[in-house]
Amino acid sequence: MPFTANRQFKSAPRLLQSAKGMYYTDVDGRQVLDGTAGLWCCNLGHGREEISHAVAKQIGEMDYAPSFQMGHPLPFEFANRLAKHLPGDMRHVFFTNSGSESVDTALKMALAYHRLRGDGARQRLIGREKGYHGVGFGGISVGGIVHNRKYFGSLLTGVDHLRHTLLPENAFSQGLPKNGTELADDLERLITLHDASTIAAVIVEPISGSAGVILPPEGYLKRLREICDAHGILLIFDEVITGFGRIGEPFAAQRFDVLPDIITAAKGLTNGAIPMGAVFVRPPIHDAFMQGGEAGIELFHGYTYSGHPVACAAGIAALDIYERENLFTRARELESYWQQRLHSLREQPHVVDIRDFGLIGAVQLAPRDGKPGQRAYQVFTEMFRRGAMVRVTGDTIAMSPPLIIERAQIDELIGRLAEVLAATP
Numbered sequence: 169m170p171f172t173a174n175r176q177f178k179s180a181p182r183l184l185q186s187a188k189g190m191y192y193t194d195v196d197g198r199q200v201l202d203g204t205a206g207l208w209c210c211n212l213g214h215g216r217e218e219i220s221h222a223v224a225k226q227i228g229e230m231d232y233a234p235s236f237q238m239g240h241p242l243p244f245e246f247a248n249r250l251a252k253h254l255p256g257d258m259r260h261v262f263f264t265n266s267g268s269e270s271v272d273t274a275l276k277m278a279l280a281y282h283r284l285r286g287d288g289a290r291q292r293l294i295g296r297e298k299g300y301h302g303v304g305f306g307g308i309s310v311g312g313i314v315h316n317r318k319y320f321g322s323l324l325t326g327v328d329h330l331r332h333t334l335l336p337e338n339a340f341s342q343g344l345p346k347n348g349t350e351l352a353d354d355l356e357r358l359i360t361l362h363d364a365s366t367i368a369a370v371i372v373e374p375i376s377g378s379a380g381v382i383l384p385p386e387g388y389l390k391r392l393r394e395i396c397d398a399h400g401i402l403l404i405f406d407e408v409i410t411g412f413g414r415i416g417e418p419f420a421a422q423r424f425d426v427l428p429d430i431i432t433a434a435k436g437l438t439n440g441a442i443p444m445g446a447v448f449v450r451p452p453i454h455d456a457f458m459q460g461g462e463a464g465i466e467l468f469h470g471y472t473y474s475g476h477p478v479a480c481a482a483g484i485a486a487l488d489i490y491e492r493e494n495l496f497t498r499a500r501e502l503e504s505y506w507q508q509r510l511h512s513l514r515e516q517p518h519v520v521d522i523r524d525f526g527l528i529g530a531v532q533l534a535p536r537d538g539k540p541g542q543r544a545y546q547v548f549t550e551m552f553r554r555g556a557m558v559r560v561t562g563d564t565i566a567m568s569p570p571l572i573i574e575r576a577q578i579d580e581l582i583g584r585l586a587e588v589l590a591a592t593p
């Protein structure tokens with residue numbers, strides 16, 4: 169099993185059987201409140217019939233069409249619909265099958281973009297400590313989570329990392345932290361070290377999820393954008409979790425009012441129902457690829473399942489729901505209630521930090537007897553036993569409920585967490 173303590177799981181399995189709305193039902197028939205939208209992906213809640221009907225209809229009509237040198241109408245329809253929700257002048261779409269593939273695609277596009285413009289010395293990629301960009305070799309190279317990197321050789325060469333923004337002085341800030349904007353200037357340090365003429369792109373998650381919900385200090389992303397602009401470096405936002413309404417706008421780029429050159433997405437794109445990812449780019453990137461002979465392939469990259477008809481059908485049905493139920497902006501309506509309820513956990517034992525933004529929340533616990541992760545893991549398993557799903561990463565309990573959550577269900581989730589924290593040694 170992926171990212172799982174397989175031997176422990178064998179003796180204490182957690183097996184889900186069905187799902188509807190805000191709740192899973194496990195194999196023993198117990199209801200489990202979904203505090204994590206699956207893995208940050210089921211933003212519309214579970215069991216959306218519009219999506220399952222669209223998927224069934226599409227499989228019946230055409231299960232698959234080749235994606236190289238051939239096509240079908242759905243990816244074009246889906247891309248055009250998505251383009252209306254993209255920030256700024258971003259309007260070009262390339263489909264993948266996962267967040268990891270989106271990241272590798274974006275990194276390759278960035279490298280090829282510079283080369284096509286005669287600036288092929290720009291080969292360095294800059295990520296960030298504690299960053300998570302999936303599990304491809306590109307993603308783990310620019311990523312900054314040590315366990316995800318250290319077993320897998322020397323990774324891509326020519327990669328460097330910005331410092332992360334998790335500062336102890338920001339503990340218990342509500343919303344964006346105030347301290348640490350100057351951490352963006354770390355990019356200037358790397359530019360001084362390597363020279364801008366060797367750097368292709370910087371990739372960051374606007375909010376890092378997997379390393380335990382790390383928020384950008386106020387003004388940090390704007391400053392990164394300014395530095396990239398001053399030096400001809402592309403800025404990539406990995407919005408695999410922040411995209412699709414998680415923080416109250418379709419994308420974090422809109423919420424933070426910072427326009428990157430490339431956005432990577434997945435997860436909420438199809439509400440998690442069918443695997444799919446996407447890369448969005450601004451016109452200058454797209455246009456750089458369009459300059460060779462008309463019959464020449466512009467991008468030597470793609471997947472058998474890029475723009476898969478069934479995934480597109482799921483994505484279009486999901487987009488109908490986001491639009492009709494105003495779910496791209498619902499996190500904004502709920503965030504002050506979410507924040508207030510989350511921060512009510514402050515006095516619970518072992519809590520050393522609470523972080524929130526949009527419908528994302530994190531409760532960081534002190535390690536037990538110096539052993540990282542043990543206490544948080546116990547909280548996670550006990551929460552599941554008591555009928556609520558949260559996520560554990562290291563010492564942090566992370567939550568990202570479906571955007572359809574009601575206030576009473578926020579109370580249920582946080583109330584249960586309060587009980588479990590109080591009972592956890």
Ligand SMILES: Cc1ncc(COP(=O)(O)O)c(C=O)c1O
Nearest residue numbers: 266267268300301302406408409
């Ligand atoms: C920011 C970010 N990028 C990329 C990925 C990888 O996505 P996938 O697991 O679909 O490959 C994730 C997954 O959690 C993510 O959070």
